[in-house]
Amino acid sequence: MRFLLTAVLLSVATVSVQAETPTDFQNLYAAQAKQENPAFAGFSAEQGQRFYANTHGKEWSCATCHGRTPSAIGQHTATGKTIAPLAPAANAERFTRPNKVEKWFKRNCNEVLDRPCTAQEKGDLLAYLLTVR
Secondary structure: OHHHHHHHHHHHHHHHHHOOOHHHHHHHHHHHHHHHOOOOOOOOHHHHHHHHHOOOOOOOOHHHHHOOOOOOOEEOOOOOOEEOOOOOOOOOOOOOOHHHHHHHHHHHHHHHHOOOOOHHHHHHHHHHHOOOO
16 A cells, blocks of 8 residues: 555656646646546536536635636635736736645645645646646
8 A cells, every 4th residue: 555655656746747737737637637537537627617617615716716717817815916817828828837726726725625635636727727728
């Protein structure tokens, strides 16, 4: 078991270092989702849109700060800080730097879900964001 966990962590670290585009991150999350759930059958933009718009037992959703449309500028509810568009089509910097992507998911998943996001959730959200123009 320890060997399998180490192998998975090493493969994730190696792939994430190589991820430089939204598609790279989708491929990374697909590999992780298959590890988490052998029945993984792909990502859903529709599920990602619901994930983005809905609350998950807490009072915030992704849309609370990023706005109803992720191609627009958002504003953090608590700090008032301006947030650049989340959709890659509106912000070429999104999903291009592994450290930023993982930091972003860690912080925001904890704020919205009170737990880390699964690879399925990350991939579904990204599938949705890639449809936003």
